Amino acid sequence: MKLEEWFDTLQTKAETIEQKWPQASEHEKLQLADQLFQLRQVSDRVVDLWLQFEEKLSSAIRQIKRLEGQEDGQDEDFAELNGYKHEPHDNGKPEAEGVYAKTGQSSSISAQKELKAALANDGNAAEEHVPASAASMQKQSYLDSHREYEHMFRKGEGFYHLRMYQDARRCFAELLNESPDWESGRLYYGYSLLFCGEKEAALREFRLLSRSASSPVVTAISYNAIGCILAEERQWLEAAQAFKEAVAIKPNQRDAWFNLALCYLEDGYVHEAMETIEKVLDEESQDWEAQMLWLRAARLLQMSDPAAELAPPSGLRLPNRDLDSATLQEMASLYESLGNYHRAQICYHFLTERHPREGLAWHGLAWNTWLIAGTRRALTLMKKAISLAPDQLDFTFSYGWMLLFDGKIEESLAAFRFILLKQRDHRLAQSGMITAYEWMGDILAAKQLAKPFTEDQDPYVRSLGYYHLGRIALAEENWRLAEQYFRRVLPHSDHFREIPIYLQMCAGKLGEPITKSELLYP
Incomplete structure (x- = not known):
């Protein structure tokens, strides 16, 4: 039997026990509990064997490096670490890097921003993003001088990578009690504390490492972790400063650049966010979350300044x-x-x-x-x-809207009326009817449909009403009234990008000057 099949069998047994338990009798529960105990014994044995294998594997790699003359020949700057290695996402997304775990749209910091945060999704995503093997972070010479404690390190590392953070925390606490200057052990200890929910204690460990670590990588990682914890508390300025420290020490640390850009974006510094994230895009063109961060920043910039010229970076593929x-x-x-x-x-x-x-x-x-x-x-x-999706009336509206702009007004009206028979207050269908009536020259019917929009509780619907009335006033060449309607449209909206043009048209007809700020903020 293949290893994967064996583990699948164990998982199936555990799931079967879980499913049977609610309906089981007391006698059956005793039997199921005994099966669970047996599975726990198997799990513990697997952990022990894995730890032994990991220790033997590391020993073999160490010996081969020594034979090949790679023992102390170069300070690899912990090159094998390369930031953070991560386990693949269950959902098949590209692997993320760094303390800020890229977790999609639902993060505890912001539902609108994807985060490379180990603290995203109320902490659950933290378990998907773990530091690389700390053995590769320490120079071989250091390991040799601490040989008597290496078994403690290996055991803690094994627990950590199995996500058994309580056990990892205990192991690394014992290690640091015996060898307090073991930097990678302290880094693991800090993350174990963090994933056990002891945020303040973890922050103390990361701050200590940021001030005392001899390795620039450990120092940079510590600053990055500090920044993530502060960002979770929405302390954007302090978090950004921590990320700046990280990239000052290790300029090629892409994770910290990403995190810094995110802090800028959350704190309202859109230009700075775009400039910062472009450093990541220039280095790694396939970082899709970084691309989306740039796109979000670009959208915010365009909403605040429709005249802004956006030149996509070369890394935007x-x-x-x-x-x-x-x-x-x-x-x-x-x-x-x-x-x-x-x-x-x-x-x-x-x-x-x-x-x-x-x-x-x-x-x-x-x-x-x-x-x-x-x-x-x-x-x-x-x-x-x-x-x-025949019940999706918005799809039918889109169909009618296409027909309307193709000059097939009667067919489009038929589509809009069909929607209104299904849902009387469907605002998009009503909006389509207003536009159709306007184009047909039935101004009175268009006004009658548009005016109730201005009394709606939804700011967007009210703006849509003013927009329609403004266009109708343009058709009637009532420039002053049109200007007044357009100025009441919701500013900074993607849906009313023509407003600056209409305002400029009205100003020209009225012989009045119009400032750039008025064009940008109707």
Whole structure:
């Protein structure tokens, strides 16, 4: 039996016991408990054997290096460490690096930002991101001089990589009691404390290492860890300073650069965030989370300054099929918000290949295809989306909107009326009706539909109403009224990018000057 199959068998036994327990009689529970005890004995034996194997493997590697003359020939600067090694994500995302674990959209620090944080997702993600073998972090000469304590280190390291953090903490505490200057042991101890929930104690250990460690890598990693803990407390300024210390010591530490950029973004320094994350993109073009961080920063910058010219860095590459679905979906949304419809289209194309029965993916592909190539190529794709999700009225609205801009006003009105029969207060369908009436010259009907929007509780819906009324006033050549309506539209919104143009048009017709700030902040 293969090793994987053997472990699968053990897992199945544990799952079976868990499933049977709620309905089991007292006698059956005793039998199940005995089986659990046997499985625990197997687990403990596996741990012991693994630790022995790890020790023997490390000894063999050490001996071979000595025979090859690599024992003390160079300070590898802990090159084998290379920041942090991580176990693969269960969801198939590209592996992350660093204390800030890249954890997708749901992090404890921000639901809108992906984090390379070991503290993300209320601490659960921390267990997916562990320091590399600390043996590779210590010079061979140091290990040789501490041979009598190496077994303690190996045991703690084994517990740590098995995510048995309480046991690891105990082992490293014993090690440091005997050998307090063992830097990698103290680093492991700090992370063990952190993953056991003892944040303050972990912070003390990292601060001590940041001041006293002889290794620049250990020092930089410690500053990075300090920054992560502070970022979890939303102390952005202090966290950023810690990350700056990390990159000052090790300029090639990509994790700290990523974290620094994230702190800037969270603290509202969008330009600084973009400049910082570009350092990561220049070095590693396939860091998709770094790319998304740049895209998010770019979107925020464009919202605050629609006239800003954004030049994507050279490291911003095209998406590929290897990305997981959640990453592709978010990248598509970010690209679309920035007006990069070709890249959004690529993302949705990959999603339709992976999820051919998912209407949302087909809708995204159809919408961006329409923005690029027009109605003829997009309508078939939109019909596909509607057939897969007939209850998604927004898909039907998109279909009607395409028809409207293709000049098929009656057909588009039919689509909007169909939606309103299903849902009377569907605002998008009503908005489509307003636009159709405006184009048909039925100004009165358009006004009657638009005015209730301005009394809605939703700020976006109110803005949509003012937007429509402003356009109607333009059609009537009532420039002053149009200007007043447009100035009441919600500022900094992706949905009303034409407002500065309309304001400039009104100012020109009225013979009044308009400042740049007025164009940017309607």
